[in-house]
Amino acid sequence: MPGRGDRTADVIAPDVIGPGVRNRTVLGILLLAHGGPGSLQEVPPFLERLRGGRPPSPELLEQTLAKYRALGGASPLPGLVARIADRLRKVCSFPVHFAMLHWDPLLDEVMPRLTSQEIRRILAICLVPHYSACSVGRYRRRTLEVARECSLAVDFVESWHTLPAYVEGLAQSVLACWREHGWEAAVEVQPKSQNHLVFCAHSLPKAALPPADPYELQLKESAELVAGALGLRPEKWTLAFQNAADSGEGWLGPQVSDLWPELAERGIRRVTLCPLGSVVDQAEILFDLDLTARREAENHGLELARTPLLNDGPALINSLASLVDRWAA
Template sequence: MDADALLLLSFGGPEGPDDVLPFLERVTSGRGVPRERLLEVAKHYDHFGGVSPINACNRALIDRIRTALAEAGIDLPVYFGNRNWHPLVEDTLAEMTADGVRRALVIATSAYGGYSACRQYHEDIERARAAVGDGAPELVKLRHFFDHPEFIASATDAVRAAFEQLPEAERDAARLVFTAHSIPTAADVAAGVPAEGGHRYSRQVAEAARLVAVELGVPEHDVVWQSRSGPPSVPWLEPDVVDHIAVLHAKSVPSVVICPIGFVSDHVEVVWDLDNEAREWAVEHDMGFARAATAGVDTRFARMVVELVREQTEGVAPRALGEVPSAGCGVNGAPCAVDCCLPVRRPAR
């Protein structure tokens, strides 16, 4: 497959106090979230001066990807677009069209399948192409990478470094806990997937966690969730990370190491939920606490992106460590299918 550009497609985040509420309104548009809840969430951003670190993280990642592409002898311009804040993907695609791009590969900043983690990025692509109209480049989303060796290696070394933050005497007894963004349990089931593989997102998160734990030689670990929203009446993936730390404390676990395996880079939810709420709870209860870096800061992550590009442009054989299939998304290195990760439609009552 020929390609003449690479687009990094991400969630987006505010870059100043005046951006926060418009950003949150865009994120929650059509979901009926009360304004009081938006104001409550906005306080998290106020804690960081109204700036989410995600755009800066993505710009730094793009720089590493450009370097890795150059080192691989690949002349491919890299563009940056977001779903929810500037640079919006519609504007970026208009720029790409003006630059003469005809076909671009897309790396989304999510390793996993599922509606929010994958399907919505296809919708972003469709919306942007419709906004640009005739002449918009073809956009091909690269496959899931939750079990790619470079992703796992990046996360593994980040966890190893986090263990080293603890006093040496506490490391052997510390509990390793992996965390990812919670979603409604109903959204964890993908349409068109066999029952044994239907829970695509949670199974892939659990598999990535298992692979990291195996590399570390850690015999036991936990997978928990964070950043849930929505009404309490709607079931979401559990347990919550802070609730789980409380359970570990009740079992006399002296220290915890948290790995945000569900996230490519830091943003407000990672920093607030883990570095503030989870860490503060642990400190208040005299528990040791260390948090691993997200995998995207590692240069191997950029090399992985180059490898995913070469799977499409040069037919490089795909690499994967896991036992959980992508179930139609990127099987044998193919790009994500445009109809992948469709949510299950419940019958009307």
């Protein structure tokens, strides 16, 4: 059942085509993602595009290059999105395409190609489950702008954070993480348990969020659903954020890094990180959580494990397929 912050049914459909052409010969699916560099050479232009055409400072460029060097020189996101599109294509009867907001294949270039293939209406799904005006809202605005330019009608899914397949996929990823580390029995709902589950998502600046922005509420709803599926009481889990700029002041919190002293003081020894705000491997997860957060946690005597993301596995494909089925019904 949709939660209080659910916007899954909130559809944006520019009146470009008439109802008589709503058939499978003119419909398509478009998956949207952030994008990422495919090599170290692509990092400078990627950052420039990310910054709206402004070149990065030498410090930012070096920090970002160091991050991608630690990850093998490239972002895994573009390749994963391509595989997700391919797998979704096999389970639905519509053509499936993908586009990036900040890197190739660019949204601005992909959408005009769809009209050349006689696609007249698309279902656009951002690979970010939770809506915020300054995250998914940016995808929505740009998608509609380009759609108007190329006379393409768009139905835009703004959020899908309560879908059963998504929630169950997260719960199973937590269980898989516990099994891998031999923590199943230790994570029982006991007052003195030394284990804690931390759900986390990308932080956003509060000043950029409009009144009643549903982002934080939707994250809480997802966390509550997953914790409920795992049978965890409220004191057994926490929702936190990562990647706030500078000190984090004025950003959504608490920050993941702020939790370590408190958890250690409570006698917690093992922490499971579940990045429920991300479904595809990317630098923010592989570097900021797997490397930086792990090092910080260990400095406080904590053992840290991260749940695997859904990536191109059945949980994400089934989630996307359910959105397509609902749209096509």
